[in-house]
Amino acid sequence: MVIVMSDVATDAHLSAVVQRVADAGGEAFVSRGVSRTIVGLVGDDELFATLNFEALPGVAQVMRITTPYKLVSRQHHPQMTTVYVGKSKIPIGPEFFTLIAGPCAVETPEQTLAAAQLAQAAGATIIRGGAYKPRTSPYAFQGLGEAGLKILADVRDKVGLPVITEVVDASDVELVASYTDMLQVGTRNMQNFALLQEVGRAKKPVMLKRGMSSSIEEWLMAAEYIAQRGNLDIVLCERGIRTFEDATRNTLDISAVPVAHSLSHLPVIVDPSHSGGRRDLVLPLTRAAIAVGADGVIIDMHPQPEKALCDGPQALTHQDVDELRDVVTKFPPLLGRKLASVAN
Amino acid sequence: MVIVMSDVATDAHLSAVVQRVADAGGEAFVSRGVSRTIVGLVGDDELFATLNFEALPGVAQVMRITTPYKLVSRQHHPQMTTVYVGKSKIPIGPEFFTLIAGPCAVETPEQTLAAAQLAQAAGATIIRGGAYKPRTSPYAFQGLGEAGLKILADVRDKVGLPVITEVVDASDVELVASYTDMLQVGTRNMQNFALLQEVGRAKKPVMLKRGMSSSIEEWLMAAEYIAQRGNLDIVLCERGIRTFEDATRNTLDISAVPVAHSLSHLPVIVDPSHSGGRRDLVLPLTRAAIAVGADGVIIDMHPQPEKALCDGPQALTHQDVDELRDVVTKFPPLLGRKLASVAN
């Protein structure tokens, strides 16, 4: 940590800073400049962060120089993590490219099965499907709840692929985990700390979507909440951030993939469906995700998008299966990856 | 609702749209233009919103023209609401300006009492204090939990003013409501729908902070979730939005106050402490909040900000009491309001 004293700081102000560092068992190195004095702190930065130097008189600025997360940081864990999902141990990690696909929302057994079969035909090895839907409007379809979880579990048995579904409340984690192979924490809940801690106690891998206005650092801090409770099977998911541009539902921050990979050992996937919010962008953004180095994508598919109860305009359908399979088969090898399959 | 057909839409596309409207019991008025055809829908817009017109072939754009919230809307409820807090029925509404103040976090009985007394001296009639603190880092102080609620309840008895505190998880609502006079939903939980529904069932007023990247419309939709469960004692709180500017912690969207007032009958207050994140901005932003027409402000105060466990750099302290009292006394009358007092 570096403390910059203001240009009107007195010697007494400086001494108070140095004393507080010493009291905390740290060392303070003072560099006096012509107009400013800088104090370099050596010791436990987590402890220093609690000492509230910003509030001391004469302090102009406090700059942290170590990352505030540890367990998910790549700094002391340089090897990238592979997360394995379900009984068939579908991998998400540096050697693979994993396609997760399925319906945005579980609506009926038939629709869910049909969507899962589309997904499988396109090369997916994990099926997505929402039973609890966090919706901006209280008048929109909110999901089937536990009935939806049952449908999803049935579909898993029928297609033989693990499933992922969203959990929206800490008190539901146990129930949801009993039906699914992977838990999803959605963008609106990225800083729902009670939920993060509860999925951290679950014995299932977790996909953590980036908050729509969260910095990459805050996203990794949210992952740290999960890791702290003992669950390190975390997959990060970039799903677009909120900006002034309204031609797309959100702005896919494609750079977040290599940036997160440089900071954390966790796998990073991309959601090209919710970031763009438009069917015509799903395949281009999928190609971009593979090319930038993502470990997978998660895609909405629906047998009849025009009848979907949720996010129909962005769902891929029958006519897109061939092209999607083509993309996820041909592009990953250029990056030294292979499409994750049940046989891995 | 208005549907704009794409310029390559066929007559069959148009008929399909009209048919879907008719099937839903609505009427469709078709205006054929030179390059575009427009369909105006008359009927139940909430129903239309579920019909997924965006996914029909030939549809270029769907534009909603009624507000998606009802209970909190001013459209059918032009008279502004006054919310009353606690046994002493402190009002928050169009005739008053209400000062809520106190410590960001409850740390000790002494600190909480001292902060509450500062607040009271400055003119506050509701005391704030956090027992559950949602913190970006898992390594930061997370609040005292129920022990903090007890301290807060004691302070309430000592100073004789109602208290407000944040609740962060749906399963805590009953417990928190048993200790406090008003519930706070924080910015990170504005779209935690399980929590919104639970506070909607509570018998205490709710202060709903705007999500740091939520539009005003989404904020009102979140309020609608609470109202739908039967609780209409809702106070909206603007606390700054996330933008590119980093000179301030957040960017206070001062225009949100008159905009929300024009759309909703609910009171709107401002948090000048968390929006700016700097002590030197608290008083200027408080003055701006009063002048723009806010129904109150909520301010961090601390007897020893340099020792605060949370957000010390923005807390007001002893030396600010006189000026704060001056501001909340002198400015509201220019807007035809009076400072809310225990005697109201």
Add this chain to the structure above:
Amino acid sequence: MVIVMSDVATDAHLSAVVQRVADAGGEAFVSRGVSRTIVGLVGDDELFATLNFEALPGVAQVMRITTPYKLVSRQHHPQMTTVYVGKSKIPIGPEFFTLIAGPCAVETPEQTLAAAQLAQAAGATIIRGGAYKPRTSPYAFQGLGEAGLKILADVRDKVGLPVITEVVDASDVELVASYTDMLQVGTRNMQNFALLQEVGRAKKPVMLKRGMSSSIEEWLMAAEYIAQRGNLDIVLCERGIRTFEDATRNTLDISAVPVAHSLSHLPVIVDPSHSGGRRDLVLPLTRAAIAVGADGVIIDMHPQPEKALCDGPQALTHQDVDELRDVVTKFPPLLGRKLASVAN
């Protein structure tokens, strides 16, 4: 300047940094921490900024700790500046509140005169009016050019108040300056450096609007470009920034007023018309601007807003004159200011 070495930096990397500092005539203080080493630089920060330390191997981060602007900084010029406009020397500065008002665009002599008279009746002492209009669409009204300048100059003679108008191209500065008392640089041109340098050579005061996505620091740097060429009669104008919120045309960053005042000695005014883009917000935002400490506001007025060629929906008109005069008369005294008048 502070340089943070990466945790894999070698001694050779560190030596190269220290050497480069020494070569530039500076001193480097090295603080070795457990995981990181920090180098504090003492000397000429402007020179250091050109040395490209970020590109040296082993360097993790470079942090500037002095402000990058000098002439407009308050650091060495603590007394606030008052700028005087026109022959009648209308002041804009800390003791006054100055109302600038008039039509968005000069359309006809009659409309311009009528708008100026409305402005004067409301308490304005400087008349605004655009002859060159930067418009997003090439198909929108672009202003009358020199013919508009002549109309404006005539109106000045008739109402006896100085005028301000926008200049959009460096080659027009001399012409525009010959007709007007104050030059305006618009939001889209805040980083048009050729234009900034040219108005810096002009002998007229300049109003510099903040770029719609410029940080406060960049805004002050743009002012520094003007000051560097010898013109220190600069008034900063906050006019709203671009954010995700679309209920208003831009988001007025009301905090920018006290923040800019704390960093610079220049006066700061607010444009409540273009920030909100809605007539119903102009008066509330004007009150907020006064209360937060602005030195003035600039407001669109039009005798017949429904016929305005530019920005009609936000212009104030006859029925607003009384309330505007009321606001600019009653609020400034609470801040220890008086409304600027011709007699000052």
Add this chain to the structure above:
Amino acid sequence: MVIVMSDVATDAHLSAVVQRVADAGGEAFVSRGVSRTIVGLVGDDELFATLNFEALPGVAQVMRITTPYKLVSRQHHPQMTTVYVGKSKIPIGPEFFTLIAGPCAVETPEQTLAAAQLAQAAGATIIRGGAYKPRTSPYAFQGLGEAGLKILADVRDKVGLPVITEVVDASDVELVASYTDMLQVGTRNMQNFALLQEVGRAKKPVMLKRGMSSSIEEWLMAAEYIAQRGNLDIVLCERGIRTFEDATRNTLDISAVPVAHSLSHLPVIVDPSHSGGRRDLVLPLTRAAIAVGADGVIIDMHPQPEKALCDGPQALTHQDVDELRDVVTKFPPLLGRKLASVAN
């Protein structure tokens, strides 16, 4: 255009709207709903846009339903454009992928030539290099001006490839065009309309960078300004937008490529150097750009980045040549494109 009347609009308000449409030679179709009345306008939307309906009493909202640009729109020009640069007619368009590379700034003849040779070795067929540098700080290196243009012209002769350079002021266009094969309008000048019109009169192709906070629609409107003056040889360049995320210098809006392609027939390239601002992101973002369907990229290269006077931390250098050539050779064929070469 669609006009939505407010729910308190009277019949007189509605008649006034209909009359104004009729006066302008258009037709108005009125759809009366339960709570709202909608007016559909048929006729010349550009004319309607000037009629200021928003300012009429009783009007709640005005919605445009045609694109505000024509010449650059794909609507009446479905075939994609290929722009040819220089004597060797290097193509930028749908069948090719074009690498533009070279130094951020022209510093010396040796550095410029060395950078151009690196670029050529990596597969570049157009050389970039800035002689006029718009810099945020007036104390930063501003470019060599005409001396830089001469160096660039010399390098063009030596390497045998066309060159592109930025022009920052309308009065410089003729001079700059006399030395270069393609003109660049930078992000800060995207709405410098005087400059846009002047490059619109030049006889050289223009690369138009997106403004850092401009919507895609505004970007296309800026292109329309150029096209209107007779120059349709325009290449759009996405270079990152300003958001709250500060891990990267800007946020590359990768979706802007397919979105702009869907709206306009103009080629779209990507600047992976300035969007990320970090050397380690240049290659991943280049791969993403190719994969999403961009027609080219423009990349900073420097023989000695640690000595660069501008943007050294992001420049590629000797050790990156092989990997860059590899990427631009192997990826485009998967999209049905080939690397543009002198022999095309």
